[in-house]
């Protein structure tokens with residue numbers, strides 16, 4: 001398998017080398033001017049005509065005029081500049097299974113479990129690389145990727161390399177080989193992989209609790225994983241699904257909630273359970289598109305208002321249908337107004353905050369990203385309202401405009417860690433046509449292997 005992975009690396013060599021070379025000679029300073037800046041800081045006000053100055057990986061000035069000369073000047077031409085979106089929970093490895101989940105003809109879990117067993121490290125690389133690029137093209141600059149299909153060290157390496165090569169900021173939560181919760185997570189490999197991490201792509205623990213909540217042997221195994229992560233300062237994500245109520249209670253009673261933990265899919269949580277979570281400082285990840293799709297229930301954001309640390313997640317582009325954070329926000333907004341029979345209920349700005357600053361805070365990256373402020377890493381997007389779907393805007397509420405009207409096509413620029421990744425809506429230095437071709441081929445071959453008797 002290892003040699004297969006090397007072969008894959010060669011097939012991507014031209015893309016990666018070109019990318020690194022170009023980034024290396026790229027300017028160290030960027031000035032964004034003529035921008036409508038929405039900083040998304042706590043109580044921060046919009047700057048209707050402003051500038052942002054970026055030096056290396058950080059924002060070093062922001063205001064109406066920053067009086068600085070830069071190597072690269074980007075004229076936002078009145079477009080909206082926002083922090084990049086933060087995807088607080090994903091499974092990018094599922095990205096070779098688009099179209100396979102066919103509702104009555106084939107549900108997500110049985111199909112994805114079957115295909116997952118047949119995935120090679122090469123498949124994993126392509127799934128996660130193409131998935132991360134899709135997120136970036138949707139203005140998502142940070143992802144929290146729950147990688148729970150690791151069959152050996154090569155799979156872990158492939159996933160980490162895919163995230164690093166894509167340019168996205170990420171926490172890769174290192175998990176087990178499947179969803180059965182029978183097999184342990186390979187903590188030795190996790191430790192080894194930690195040496196390959198960078199300040200942009202780090203590791204966490206993709207933790208699961210025993211499917212049989214009475215199985216104390218399994219709890220003992222899970223306890224070792226949890227304690228290792230706490231000791232090593234690794235963030236932890238855990239799913240609450242299936243018997244969600246009992247699972248949430250088990251987490252509370254066994255004292256596994258802590259500031260290091262993000263609980264995912266708590267759509268059914270009771271107010272008492274949410275209060276218990278809040279007291280421990282743990283966080284929530286809500287994934288409206290996927291939670292609605294697999295029938296977990298309605299993601300009614302208001303229900304979770306008692307929890308300070310929370311954000312939105314895509315939960316895998318394939319299950320959600322796409323890596324589109326605007327779709328996710330819009331669904332959350334419409335669920336809220338429909339549920340309450342009240343169009344005034346959703347606050348568009350609060351929803352944008354959930355997708356940016358609050359999401360970053362939920363996954364422990366609030367000091368680094370999620371808002372536009374001096375000292376923060378330069379992770380941002382420019383949204384151009386020069387398309388038919390955003391035409392006719394003459395003022396009003398820009399947050400409402402973005403939440404209800406903006407689409408991926410409006411994203412013209414994406415900068416991550418101070419590096420210009422997308423310009424004029426296109427990736428610099430990455431041939432997406434080639435990536436799409438290779439990903440299609442890998443998906444086809446995966447299906448053939450899985451269907452072999």
Ligand SMILES: [Zn+2]
Nearest residue numbers: 091146264315
């Ligand atoms: Zn998940």
